[in-house]
Amino acid sequence: MSDDLLTIRQMCDAFEVTPRTLRFYEARELLFPQRRGQHRLYGRSDRARLTLILRGKRFGFSLEQIRQLLELYDPAERNITQTEATLATARDRLADMERQHRELGEAIAELRQQIAEGEASLQNLKSDA
Amino acid sequence: MSDDLLTIRQMCDAFEVTPRTLRFYEARELLFPQRRGQHRLYGRSDRARLTLILRGKRFGFSLEQIRQLLELYDPAERNITQTEATLATARDRLADMERQHRELGEAIAELRQQIAEGEASLQNLKSDA
DNA sequence: GTTCCCCCTTACGCGAACGTCAACTCGCCC
DNA sequence: GGGCGAGTTGACGTTCGCGTAAGGGGGAAC
Incomplete structure (x- = not known):
């Protein structure tokens, strides 16, 4: 189950968002990238979550509503x-x-x-x- | 074709919005109530437009996008x-x-x-x- | 060694969509 | 004629979702 990790730049290119956006989602507890030293690394579940986040946004949901939905998909x-x-x-x-x-x-x-x-x-x- | 006119308060009660909201939509050129003296009076087309506005908002459209759509429904x-x-x-x-x-x-x-x-x-x- | 480049945090700024507050007008009632 | 209830116009405040410097660390390329 190789969980190929992406840097923030690779994430941004893949999803057409800015680094600011990813850090913002993390501050709002929508994403939880690992850290290698200072740097963020995004795995499979982060990519899945970001897909859901962006889709939720297109439906007009607030980030807080989306966060609540994401809990359902969590193995928390x-x-x-x-x-x-x-x-x-x-x-x-x-x-x-x-x-x-x-x-x-x-x-x-x-x-x-x-x-x-x-x-x-x-x-x-x-x-x- | 009686175009029974509503005051701002009646409009607000009917659509569950605030006076501020209706005046704001008017400033953004989404609504065009008549005036009797100082007071605003909302007719049939204003009610139709407001219905579309609120629905558009639920779909996550911006007021500007909605305004452009309303042009299509206009007899302008x-x-x-x-x-x-x-x-x-x-x-x-x-x-x-x-x-x-x-x-x-x-x-x-x-x-x-x-x-x-x-x-x-x-x-x-x-x-x- | 220093010049890039990428990433980091902190923090202030901004547009959208209203909320809220102040001060004024007008009709009406007693 | 004093008050009130509804409506009006500013003007400033607020929340959300980021944008945008400002300043700093760290490696790798010259």
């Missing part, structure tokens, strides 16, 4: 109460995402309709010209 | 060039939304899976206790 220390709390917030997020998924579907349909109308009125403008 | 003054530009940005947004819709579907599936695993490990914790 687990007692019953904590696991139940994590599951509860995860179910809340899931409900959010399902609602958003439905709304997004409707919005897409409406936008397609509007674009079609816009294209039609554009044809009118052109034929008048 | 139209020349060919402007209409084409509006349509172009609308098609960009549509592509964004479609990608987001797909990703969201995948993320929902993964999250359901993770929740299921979490529930399973919770059962283990409880049976050990």
